[in-house]
Amino acid sequence: MVALIVDVLSWALILGGGAFCVIGAVGMLRMPDVFTRMHAAGVVDTAGLGLILIGLMLQAGFTLVMVKLALILVFVLYTSPMSTHALAQSAVSTGVQPLLADGANNQKDKEDEPSKT
Amino acid sequence: MMFAAGTLAVLVSMALALARALLGPTIYDRIMAVNSFGTLTVILIAVIGFLSDRPSFLDISLVYALINFITTIAIMKFFKYNRIGRRSGEDLGGL
Amino acid sequence: MAAAAIGMIRLRNLFAVVMLSGIFSLSAAALYVVLDAVDVAFTEASVGAGIATVLMLSTLALTTTEEAIKDHRNMSALVVVLIAGAVLIYGTLDMPFYGDPMAPIHLHVAPLYLRDSIVATGVPNVVTSVLASYRGYDTLGETTVIFTAAASVMALIGRGRRKVKHGVPEGAPSHGYSSMKPHPILRVTAKLLIPAILIYAFYVQAHGDFGPGGGFQAGVIFGSTFILYALIFGVDNTRIAIRGWVRRTMMASGVLIYAGTGVAALLLGGNFLDYSALLHDPVHGQHLGIFLVELGVGVTVSGSMITIFLIFAGQDR
Amino acid sequence: MQFPGLFNYWIAIVLMMAGFYMVMAHGNLIKKIVGLNVFQVSVFVFYISMSKIKGGTAPILEPGFEVYSNPLPSVLILTAIVVGVATTALALALIVRIHDAYGTIEEDEINAQESES
Numbered sequence: 001m002v003a004l005i006v007d008v009l010s011w012a013l014i015l016g017g018g019a020f021c022v023i024g025a026v027g028m029l030r031m032p033d034v035f036t037r038m039h040a041a042g043v044v045d046t047a048g049l050g051l052i053l054i055g056l057m058l059q060a061g062f063t064l065v066m067v068k069l070a071l072i073l074v075f076v077l078y079t080s081p082m083s084t085h086a087l088a089q090s091a092v093s094t095g096v097q098p099l100l101a102d103g104a105n106n107q108k109d110k111e112d113e114p115s116k117t
Numbered sequence: 118m119m120f121a122a123g124t125l126a127v128l129v130s131m132a133l134a135l136a137r138a139l140l141g142p143t144i145y146d147r148i149m150a151v152n153s154f155g156t157l158t159v160i161l162i163a164v165i166g167f168l169s170d171r172p173s174f175l176d177i178s179l180v181y182a183l184i185n186f187i188t189t190i191a192i193m194k195f196f197k198y199n200r201i202g203r204r205s206g207e208d209l210g211g212l
Numbered sequence: 213m214a215a216a217a218i219g220m221i222r223l224r225n226l227f228a229v230v231m232l233s234g235i236f237s238l239s240a241a242a243l244y245v246v247l248d249a250v251d252v253a254f255t256e257a258s259v260g261a262g263i264a265t266v267l268m269l270s271t272l273a274l275t276t277t278e279e280a281i282k283d284h285r286n287m288s289a290l291v292v293v294l295i296a297g298a299v300l301i302y303g304t305l306d307m308p309f310y311g312d313p314m315a316p317i318h319l320h321v322a323p324l325y326l327r328d329s330i331v332a333t334g335v336p337n338v339v340t341s342v343l344a345s346y347r348g349y350d351t352l353g354e355t356t357v358i359f360t361a362a363a364s365v366m367a368l369i370g371r372g373r374r375k376v377k378h379g380v381p382e383g384a385p386s387h388g389y390s391s392m393k394p395h396p397i398l399r400v401t402a403k404l405l406i407p408a409i410l411i412y413a414f415y416v417q418a419h420g421d422f423g424p425g426g427g428f429q430a431g432v433i434f435g436s437t438f439i440l441y442a443l444i445f446g447v448d449n450t451r452i453a454i455r456g457w458v459r460r461t462m463m464a465s466g467v468l469i470y471a472g473t474g475v476a477a478l479l480l481g482g483n484f485l486d487y488s489a490l491l492h493d494p495v496h497g498q499h500l501g502i503f504l505v506e507l508g509v510g511v512t513v514s515g516s517m518i519t520i521f522l523i524f525a526g527q528d529r
Numbered sequence: 530m531q532f533p534g535l536f537n538y539w540i541a542i543v544l545m546m547a548g549f550y551m552v553m554a555h556g557n558l559i560k561k562i563v564g565l566n567v568f569q570v571s572v573f574v575f576y577i578s579m580s581k582i583k584g585g586t587a588p589i590l591e592p593g594f595e596v597y598s599n600p601l602p603s604v605l606i607l608t609a610i611v612v613g614v615a616t617t618a619l620a621l622a623l624i625v626r627i628h629d630a631y632g633t634i635e636e637d638e639i640n641a642q643e644s645e646s
Binding site (some may be wrong): 250269294347350357424453 | 530538543546549550553554562572577579580588589600603605607610611612614615619621624625628
């Protein structure tokens with residue numbers, strides 16, 4: 001009985017995580033500029049990875065594997081906001097220039113315009 | 118079965134992230150795509166470990182989680198400090 | 213797997229090559245996991261995604277980031293490549309099929325390794341035991357190659373400040389491996405992460421006998437820790453944290469540990485690198501020998517990686 | 530099953546062709562190094578795919594598994610990767626020196642400077 005519940009739960013979690021991954025990736029492809037794409041990437045990093053890893057943890061039970069999965073989760077939850085933060089910051093501090101420089105690259109990344117306000 | 122479904126989802130997202138890395142107009146799009154491609158690889162390796170009944174291989178994804186961070190920081194730093202004075206995003210035109 | 217391959221093929225048309233080579237190596241490692249080569253995937257994970265990309269970026273920072281725009285459609289090269297590919301594909305028609313257990317490669321020494329290594333060395337990870345024991349000479353040679361490469365990098369660009377004759381204008385701002393003062397968030401996180409990664413490197417080193425891992429991987433992870441430190445706290449601080457003589461001693465002493473293990477076996481009455489002679493019980497001797505050898509590899513690799521990175525990163529002062 | 534049985538080699542060969550083309554057709558030295566890396570990875574994939582046995586698992590002995598893939602290519606490739614990165618570092622160091630000496634990393638420009646002097 002417990003096994004069944006655990007199975008169903010991890011099914012749901014893994015499928016949900018997979019769905020979040022795909023949603024995040026689609027968002028990454030479809031969003032209009034860097035910063036909104038970062039939001040989408042954040043979905044993959046947190047919801048997708050988190051749900052899938054928790055689902056795997058349920059499958060693993062109380063073993064070393066579960067500890068490792070938890071470690072991965074903790075590390076990613078540490079590092080992913082960090083790298084997004086660093087990325088956004090450097091994008092802000094340098095990415096402003098291309099639009100001010102000239103209109104040469106407008107045809108390529110004109111989508112970037114809204115973020116520069 | 119459920120692991121296969123997870124693997125499939127992750128593979129699809131990897132393809133999408135790859136597309137963003139190939140298309141991405143600015144350099145930051147590419148960095149971001151590399152980063153989330155790395156995250157997806159972490160998931161993929163973890164799930165494949167379960168898929169093949171050898172979950173002791175999670176070490177690899179743990180390494181990825183760590184190394185990925187270092188790479189992103191390095192790339193970010195490089196572009197932040199090296200790009201100053203040049204128009205970033207422009208030299209990507211080769212597409 | 214196919215997705216990985218497509219990504220790799222796409223790679224060559226692109227300009228932001230270095231970042232894509234990062235993706236390339238990530239997908240290669242995923243492919244290795246699928247193909248059951250977890251140790252290789254581990255190495256590719258720590259090397260390809262981390263160090264190689266960082267080194268490429270450092271070189272880009274030292275030279276130029278823009279390739280001269282010209283027509284790259286080189287017909288003769290394409291023809292040569294296509295002919296070579298066609299010949300190779302013709303050659304593969306005689307190859308054994310994918311996953312065929314009766315392929316010649318699986319019939320000769322591999323069953324011997326798989327059957328005997330657990331008995332002879334007591335190490336469940338066959339890759340480690342083959343690496344360190346059966347093919348010990350090979351690995352010794354490769355460790356020496358790494359040491360030599362790092363020493364050559366030192367000899368080539370390690371000494372003196374470069375004099376820029378042309379290229380990068382003098383007024384260009386520093387290339388970015390200076391310290392990262394205005395990033396409190398990064399600094400705090402790095403302080404939390406660096407010890408964890410170091411401990412993890414030691415775990416990989418010690419756990420290499422039982423799971424994927426070992427000296428090469430641990431060395432690279434250990435090195436990446438210092439790379440992270442250098443990225444966030446600055447190259448100069450890293451030079452203080454791990455002095456030049458420490459780095460050089462690490463590079464050299466790893467090879468010495470390796471060779472010394474072999475010589476010790478020689479002195480104790482075995483052959484060179486015959487670890488069975490190290491202790492009374494041959495299996496324990498093998499185990500100890502493998503441990504020592506992996507330690508040597510790890511020390512050399514980490515020393516070399518830190519040295520190479522610091523040389524590249526410290527160039528632009 | 531004649532046809533699909535060999536696709537792993539073909540993937541390696543296609544990769545090799547990509548890397549080879551990159552080495553030959555591009556004048557930029559860094560691009561050449563990246564091409565060499567691609568070439569290198571193609572050889573790795575070739576070896577590793579040969580070592581795979583259908584239904585086998587990674588060569589870390591554990592009770593409950595009978596068929597293991599071949600450990601020998603893993604060993605060779607493992608060391609080759611690390612040696613590869615060391616030699617890449619060496620090549621990059623050479624490129625830095627070349628850039629110091631000639632001010633460029635384009636092959637034809639270097640040749641032009643050579644023939645001038």
